[in-house]
Amino acid sequence: MAGPLARFIEAYVADFTKRNPDIEVKTVFGGNYEENQAKVVAAIKAGSPPDTAILLSQQLYTLLSLDAIEPFDAYIAKDRELQQAVADFFPAFMMNSTLGGKVYSLPFQRSTPILYYNKEAFKEVGLDPEKPPTTWDELVKYAEKLTKRDDQGRVVRYGVAIPTEDRSTWLLEGLTIQAGGLLYDPQGEGCKVLVNTEAVRQGMQFKRDLAAKYKVSPEGVIAWGTTPGDFAAGKVAMIYHSTGSLGFIRNNARFSFGTAFLPRKVRYGVPTGGANFYLFKGSDPAKREATLRFIKFMVSPEIQARWSVDSGYVAARRSSWSLPLMQEYLKQWPQALTAREQLAYARAELPVYNLQQVKDIIAEAEQAVVLGRKDVRTAVREAQARVDQALAPYCRK
Numbered sequence: 115m116a117g118p119l120a121r122f123i124e125a126y127v128a129d130f131t132k133r134n135p136d137i138e139v140k141t142v143f144g145g146n147y148e149e150n151q152a153k154v155v156a157a158i159k160a161g162s163p164p165d166t167a168i169l170l171s172q173q174l175y176t177l178l179s180l181d182a183i184e185p186f187d188a189y190i191a192k193d194r195e196l197q198q199a200v201a202d203f204f205p206a207f208m209m210n211s212t213l214g215g216k217v218y219s220l221p222f223q224r225s226t227p228i229l230y231y232n233k234e235a236f237k238e239v240g241l242d243p244e245k246p247p248t249t250w251d252e253l254v255k256y257a258e259k260l261t262k263r264d265d266q267g268r269v270v271r272y273g274v275a276i277p278t279e280d281r282s283t284w285l286l287e288g289l290t291i292q293a294g295g296l297l298y299d300p301q302g303e304g305c306k307v308l309v310n311t312e313a314v315r316q317g318m319q320f321k322r323d324l325a326a327k328y329k330v331s332p333e334g335v336i337a338w339g340t341t342p343g344d345f346a347a348g349k350v351a352m353i354y355h356s357t358g359s360l361g362f363i364r365n366n367a368r369f370s371f372g373t374a375f376l377p378r379k380v381r382y383g384v385p386t387g388g389a390n391f392y393l394f395k396g397s398d399p400a401k402r403e404a405t406l407r408f409i410k411f412m413v414s415p416e417i418q419a420r421w422s423v424d425s426g427y428v429a430a431r432r433s434s435w436s437l438p439l440m441q442e443y444l445k446q447w448p449q450a451l452t453a454r455e456q457l458a459y460a461r462a463e464l465p466v467y468n469l470q471q472v473k474d475i476i477a478e479a480e481q482a483v484v485l486g487r488k489d490v491r492t493a494v495r496e497a498q499a500r501v502d503q504a505l506a507p508y509c510r511k
Contacts, residue, residue: 115143118361122424130411137404147389148281148470151176158182163394165405171210171390172463174218175304179467179508183392185216195410202415202431204454206386209462219390220413221430223421225358226384226453226460227288229377230342233370235260235271235351246352246374250292250320253352253377257330260351273330274352275345276321278484279338283464283476284387285354288376289317291383297464297476304467305509309476310498315490316379318483326486335481342366356387357453360426364447373449375456384456385463388427419443428453467508475500 115123120143127139144150147170154167158180169177177183190196200208200217207221233243239259247253257273264270276285287297295313299306308314324331332350342359344350346366354376363371375382391409393402411417415434422429423443434440435454444450466472479497482488488496 119425122421126412126417126420130408133411134404134407137407139408151470155180155182158394158396161396163396165397165401166391166393166409168222168389169219169392170463170469171207171219171221171224171386171388172465173469174210174213175465175467175508176469177392178213178218182394182396183218184395185218186220186393187216189406190217193406193410196406199410199413199431202433203413204428204430204432204457206457206460207428207430209386209460210465211390219392220409221388221390222413222418223358223425224386224388224390224428224430225356226386226428226456227285227354227376228357228384228452228456229352229374230345230355230359230363231352231372231374232260232345232348232367233372235348235369243370243372246372247377248375249377250379254324254328254330257324257352258328261330271348272332272350274324274354275331275336275341275350276324276354277336277338277341278321278481279477280335280481281470281474281477282338283473283480284385286314286317286321286476286480287385287461287464288354288383289320289379290314291385291461292376292379292381293317294380296461298466300462303509304465305505307464307466307472307476307498307501307505309479309501310494314494318480318493319490320379321480322483322486322490325484334485345371356426357450358388358425358427360447360450361424362426364426364449371449373452375452375459382456382459384460386457386460387463422450426450428457466505468504471504472501475504 127141144153151169157163203221207224211219231246236243247256260273262271290297290313293313293316295311325333341353342362345353376384415431418429418431419434419437419440475497479493483490483493
């Protein structure tokens with residue numbers, strides 16, 4: 115986290131310390147998800163883990179392999195407030211939080227990817243601004259109409275942009291689900307990743323075709339970080355991005371925009387995303403009660419509602435959505451409902467050992483396809499072999 119998101123967190127921490135003057139909270143902002151994970155792992159290996167950290171929910175297997183975390187169950191069993199929280203979280207957000215019947219993390223900064231679209235651009239080309247594309251085929255047809263060129267034939271507005279993040283498989287997971295597959299075996303116990311499959315091939319090829327075949331998307335790798343800005347600036351009419359970007363787009367787009375489910379191929383579907391609170395072995399036991407009080411405050415319905423309004427992330431508690439703050443927000447920004455409603459079609463985000471190396475391998479293969487350096491069958495076959503090798507040290511039985 116950085117910028118406005120960090121300031122929001124600091125404001126919540128300040129409110130907590132006002133209500134709990136006997137507790138001092140020291141916040142450390144570690145950068146993006148990967149950077150923050152690396153810093154926490156370094157602290158664990160140095161024997162000085164944090165009391166709690168907000169890390170990707172899908173990091174569960176990696177943290178277990180380090181013997182670094184403890185489950186919440188013993189605390190939940192004797193704490194009515196924690197029991198209520200676990201029952202109140204959207205089930206989709208608990209998919210990556212539990213394993214073997216134990217609760218290893220609590221949702222905080224949660225999301226799904228959604229479609230953002232420029233309603234004024236839709237009107238300009240004769241599309242109904244209240245009817246976004248619902249299928250991959252419709253997405254292509256809409257994007258062809260929305261792509262705008264100048265007199266010299268240069269593109270001044272692309273129809274669609276689906277980012278290809280350097281170290282992430284998130285949007286590829288969504289395309290894979292929409293094509294009828296999954297990037298992992300749910301029964302694989304963190305050890306079976308399904309790269310060399312038809313659904314993954316279709317997802318990668320679709321991203322390639324949007325630029326190379328249909329000419330409706332920028333050539334090459336589309337950067338995650340700049341895509342919301344390009345949308346807000348009118349350089350692209352539709353984007354796939356996190357609901358967590360809603361706050362930025364809300365504040366920067368100078369046009370009416372809509373949000374929608376990601377289009378389907380054979381079904382709707384997205385991975386959940388974002389980060390949860392974890393408890394670490396080896397942190398000061400005397401601080402545990404204070405740590406739990408802080409976590410309960412941060413995942414409370416009230417703070418989850420504030421966080422959603424402030425940032426655009428999904429309020430992870432169902433009860434948050436009935437609070438007056440959220441009700442007023444939704445009257446002004448009904449776009450915030452899209453990610454919540456899409457949870458009905460959500461799947462767990464890639465849960466696997468050695469997570470970052472596995473994601474790097476798959477992302478590298480995806481980029482090779484998007485850039486036209488490898489055909490999709492070769493890319494996924496080679497990636498599958500490398501992923502299996504990366505998992506082998508963790509998954510020998």
